[in-house]
Amino acid sequence: MKHEVDVLVIGAGPGGSSAAKAAAEAGASVLLIEKRQEIGSPVRCGEGVAMDWLRELGIPPDQRWIAHEVDGARLVSPCGHVMTMDARRAGNETGFVVERDAFDRALASAAVRAGSDIWMRAMATGAKMVGDRMSRVKVDRFGDDVTIVPKVVIAADGFESRVCGWAGLNSRLALKDIDSCLQYRLVGIETDERWNDFYVGSMAPGGYVWVFHKGEGVANVGIGVGAHRLRKKGDVRMYLDRFIASHPELSRGRAVDIVAGAVSTSLPMDTTVKGNLMLVGDAARMIDALTGGGVVHAIRSGQIAGAIAGEHLQGGQPMDRYERAWRREIEDLLVRNYVAKEKAVNLSDETFDRIIGALCELEVSHITTGEILAAVAKVAPEFMAELEDLL
């Protein structure tokens, strides 16, 4: 069976649904395909999202997917120094703690309302390239083989992306640029629910532990560990269990779900447009390497790619504008935080204690970035060397 469409979007995560919506709004015929049977499920996320960023992206808060709101974040050093940051400073993972499955479903529904078609249980399994163009995409739709003939393809197939490889783009990651993650949703814990907590140090080598609150004694407690720091089978789970066991306020809780997954902590890909293909979100490695947050970048890159696909189909404008367009908005932050991550993963527990200890003496919510950096430069000059010219 053959199926012609203007825009084929592969993967109905935040990136794909945002792309499908934008392309449909621009007048294109759009097909969004998702291999899973249920949008957003099983969840693969800590579910922390900055509320300001969502508003900027035109996504108004909706009680259907907001679990909890926090005032900001706390950074906890190995010896227990706590630095508190209000939401504005805490970056792109604080503000709301969402229900990712409901959130993703809302975004996919918005794409459908805008006119996009969607197929569930539909997995892209291969593609035919003619020169630089992806001329055909093979899809297994609920057991039936379908050949899609698209004018434009948007790859939004996430961390496990295969579409990049079909187009001859190299999306392979170095081990030091992967964090393997595990998270429990713990019920019955006793913590301060005003803040999302980040614990750094050797108890989470090359990553961190997060406690993102969902209200009423429930929180997502998870860990990311740098893949190059993993020694043997099951290490990630061992680190998370050990952390929880050593925190009585958490260990009294019980896990009612288990979330696993990986984040890229690399730079974004060098090439994100090729022929009629654009890459968005995790497939393009747009996760913030320092925080592991990627939802807002997936949404924004999807919006840009969808709009550009629409304009390309209507007026013939070249698609390689996509490369410049998303980089103009997102790349600086991704590069800066990648450099910071490269530094942070090599800090000793003592250095983390010194830096966070110095910062928590300042009234961080009221001071400027420059003052924070001056404080860090004083206690840990080695950390600052390359960062300074970037900030």
Add this chain to the structure above:
Amino acid sequence: MKRVACDRNVCLYCGTCVGGCPFEAMTLFSTWIEVDHDVCTRCGVCVKLCPVGALTLGEAGP
């Protein structure tokens, strides 16, 4: 010869091994992980990467 094997009772189908495989030898389906044994080099990266320890590099079955 050793082969990567996945314990289906442990695997959460999260795709960490698939995205992290240096040789792109793996594919994630909803309830199974496919390993292309012709492409796999048995490097063992996936075994360490798996957040829950579902993968092993063991002797191939019959």
